[in-house]
Amino acid sequence: MTITPVRHSCTRGPLIAVEGITGVGKTYLTHRALEALGDQAPDDTAPGANPLLLDGFSQRADGRPGLGDALLRALREASAGDPFLRGGTPLAETWLLLAIKRYDLDTVTAELSHGRAVVEGRSVDTTAVCQALLLHPDAPDAALETARALLDFASAYRPLPDLTILITDDARAAIARTQQRDQRVLTQEQATFMGEACALYERLAATDPARYRVVDRRTVDEHQAAELIRAWIHDARTGLDCVREPWQGPEARCMCCGRRADLAPA
Incomplete structure (x- = not known):
């Protein structure tokens, strides 16, 4: 007989990720969506008000204190300026990147516990x-x-996002935006890597439609894209389950509300 936790609605905020290759407009569209949410909910007590934005790797400034940024600096130094943090040891780099994401969760757990949405x-x-x-x-x-195996491994050490918003586009358009924004020309190898990453993001999203929402900029304009992101972030607050440290088993207390699971035979 298998013992499973009984589901309860939790008072925590949602953990939301915004993903996609560089140049698809993640930062721009996310900021537009969050500004629209702020306009609709001007005070901190309103549902959906003032989500916390946790910067992605590329937006973090060198020299900021914290374990996560120290690990990121090490990866940057080892990659010798490669825009994708590739230093030649992909497995070791994978564990460091996942360690950064665990650290990020630790830094925002208090915000989630107070009901605030966090956007990674x-x-x-x-x-x-x-x-x-x-x-x-x-x-x-x-x-x-x-x-998929790496996501399974990651989920053994931290809960996956409640919602992952994938912003995608024609890879050539994203490459052009990246080169214009960064005032640099990508090598053919780097451009090829971006195109392959774009395709893999889309294939990965298709394997988990319950967690992913996809904004395809080939079919919607920036106004529609920002509105979709706003609506998804707003709606992500409802029906949230408690989250527990994966290695502590089903009887562990919720990381956010502290509630212990009620167990029932399955």
């Missing part, structure tokens, strides 16, 4: 996609299998 600018999905491609550069199916 890249989460464990980015690590799964990029590192799977490095491990299987010429085998898309093997990369997809590895990406």
